[in-house]
Amino acid sequence: MTRTRTTPRPRRRIAGLAAAVAAAGLLLSACSGSDDAGSGDGASEGTGSFDAISVQLSWLKNQQFAGEYVAVEDDLYTDAGFPEVTLTAGGSSATSAEAAVATGQAFVGLSSPLITAPAIQGGAELKIIGATYQLNPFALVSAASAPIAGPDDLTGKTIAVSDSNTLVWNAFLAANDLDDTDVTTVPLSDTSMLTTGQVDGFIGYTTTGAAALENAGFAATEFLLADEGLPMVGEVLVTSQQAIDSQPEQVKAFLLATVQGWQGALADPERAVDLTVNTYGKDQQYDADAVALSFDRQATLIETEETATHGILTVSDELQQGTVDSLAFAGIDIAAEDLFDLSLLDEVYAENPDLLS
Numbered sequence: 001m002t003r004t005r006t007t008p009r010p011r012r013r014i015a016g017l018a019a020a021v022a023a024a025g026l027l028l029s030a031c032s033g034s035d036d037a038g039s040g041d042g043a044s045e046g047t048g049s050f051d052a053i054s055v056q057l058s059w060l061k062n063q064q065f066a067g068e069y070v071a072v073e074d075d076l077y078t079d080a081g082f083p084e085v086t087l088t089a090g091g092s093s094a095t096s097a098e099a100a101v102a103t104g105q106a107f108v109g110l111s112s113p114l115i116t117a118p119a120i121q122g123g124a125e126l127k128i129i130g131a132t133y134q135l136n137p138f139a140l141v142s143a144a145s146a147p148i149a150g151p152d153d154l155t156g157k158t159i160a161v162s163d164s165n166t167l168v169w170n171a172f173l174a175a176n177d178l179d180d181t182d183v184t185t186v187p188l189s190d191t192s193m194l195t196t197g198q199v200d201g202f203i204g205y206t207t208t209g210a211a212a213l214e215n216a217g218f219a220a221t222e223f224l225l226a227d228e229g230l231p232m233v234g235e236v237l238v239t240s241q242q243a244i245d246s247q248p249e250q251v252k253a254f255l256l257a258t259v260q261g262w263q264g265a266l267a268d269p270e271r272a273v274d275l276t277v278n279t280y281g282k283d284q285q286y287d288a289d290a291v292a293l294s295f296d297r298q299a300t301l302i303e304t305e306e307t308a309t310h311g312i313l314t315v316s317d318e319l320q321q322g323t324v325d326s327l328a329f330a331g332i333d334i335a336a337e338d339l340f341d342l343s344l345l346d347e348v349y350a351e352n353p354d355l356l357s
Contacts, residue, residue, distance in 0.1 A: 056108075057109075076261050114232075130237040130345050210222035311355055314346075
């Protein structure tokens, strides 16, 4: 599959860069390089028998991690050599994936390039080794009665954006030569701001965007920011440079089982939803229909022409560059080779050709 490479245009100063740099600084203050069970140190490399490990998730246990649930439930991690894999929930007050991996609390973490790149720039020795989402999930949602079909429709509009999405929103504006004189940005409280006509649109996620509003009876539409200037991967897998260098067989074993887990989840959406609602996310009291809808939308981010050819979690050279170019619009300048290392995932597919059958 051929993707169009994005070339950064001259950028305006991006609001939110200071916050990203500050976050990286906080991360470094915590990164003492400690070794514990999360890092898997002490494993016998090459024997197929490793230590128990922890995986730091990027958010609460929802459908985003269904592949990992299946890998645990079907003993795929056990078959790969791990006696136990603990999935640690993330959230607003949880340890970031970058901090958890850098301090040895977790062997792998799930995160976003928008968080991982500043951490690396701040000195954390980390790399992205795979990406669950080939397309980042950010979407601009609007009413079907007054649709915003793309950047050209944004001038004069009022868009609601949550604090956590300010960086990606500003990057999107910069990528499309827009700024706050063209578009009015207001804080997002909830989606009722759109349904009651307070705003013309909001920045959300395609997994809980227009389709969810449609399901609730409000006619809505959306477009992905990934299709309009920000071709950036999402839900990335992050590990330490030390693990890549010293524990490659362990990293490969984890990647193999995770790929198999996602293959199982995508092949059986009903089971993926059931595991999310009734087992891993039971304490969240999710609505099964809403989770099923989100899972269906999520599948379109995971399964693409690219992954059909090269496999789940892979990131093409072109998409690595597209991600780096997208980060540049957010004021985050990093080279692809400093952010990504897909070599071990490439080895997994080379050694297991049946994964693509």
